[in-house]
Amino acid sequence: MWTKKAFIIAAFFTMVACANDNGANEDAQREIDRKNTQPIHYETNQEKKERLHVRDQTIGEKGGYPQTHQDKANDANNKNGYTDVFTNEEAQMIAETLQNKREIVQAQVASTDDRIIVGVILQAHAKQKDSVQQIKKEVKKLVPNTDKQIIVYTDDIHWDRMKNLDARLKAKNNGDKIEKYINEFINNNN
Structure with a gap:
């Protein structure tokens, strides 16, 4: 009987020791896995540039638009020295x-x-x-x-005002025109 109890106690301590050893091994394995893995980020190139604060060069930073070569484009070609002949x-x-x-x-x-x-x-x-x-x-x-x-x-402001004034003057004379038209109509029917 004593051997049975000793056997059960020995088995119990073996299980406890194995359980503690497995826990330590699992923690060590998790730490190794954490160090060996990296999170995966799904992002476009534009999103990556924004995240890293990288921007494309502007046209000005690249040197601007290529210009055509135009010799003496704005040179004065008249005697008064101005490019516009009506400017003096x-x-x-x-x-x-x-x-x-x-x-x-x-x-x-x-x-x-x-x-x-x-x-x-x-x-x-x-x-x-x-x-x-x-x-x-x-x-x-x-x-x-x-x-x-x-x-x-x-400019248009003056043009609009003059147009409105002209319209008012024409409308002012409409009464006389209508009266004349009615008189002519009546006289022609007699």
Whole structure:
């Protein structure tokens, strides 16, 4: 009987020792597996560049777009030294003076032998009513000894106001036209 008890106790200690040894082996194996494996990331090349903060070079960093070789493209080929034949000292002086006016946003002037042509963009709040006449007067002050025709073009704001004014003037006369039409209709039927 004693041998049976000794055998059971020996078997119990063997199992406990084996169980502890297996636990240590399992922990060691897990540590080895963790060191030998790496996580798998599924990402596109663009996602990888974003993650690593890598960006492609811009066109400017690459040296820009290739330019065609154009010799003397902007050289003045007329006697006054300007690239535009209608731009001269007179036109530049008028344009600079007009651009300094508060109600004018942009001014462009061309001068020929018989005309001064002025194109302006006016402020939205500028008084449109007299602006064309004021610009003509200003140009005449700047170039007093000239008999050139002065033509002033304005932007859409002035054009719309003048078109509306013209429409109102035509509508104002509609009553007289209708009365005349009715009178003619009645007289023709008699």
